[in-house]
Amino acid sequence: RTLDGVAENSSLRHSNYFYYNCMTGHFLRDNCPSYLVEDNFNKLKAGMIDGLEVVTGTFMDELKARKYTKVILMDHLDWMDNETANGVA
Secondary structure, eight states, X not given: OOHHHHHHHSOHHHHOHHHHHHHHSSOBTTBSOGGGSHHHHHHHHTTGGGXXXXXXXXXXXXXXXXXXXXXXXXXXXXXXXXXXHHHHO
């Protein structure tokens, strides 16, 4: 989907914080990722973020280790070659 399609089919100001942030350089209080909503952000500041683990390796190595029960990939497959993407699937 191109930016034209997003602009034609959604409200950047009210419902598409990804593109709004790209275009303006900031998020809005009523249109932002859930971790930036005030209550959630306060939970992170209070220590919830301490459970976050940053891994500097490849996704495939982590997947093969079967260390996690859930992962969020979003557009990561877009950046993989077909062979690697098919291996993840």
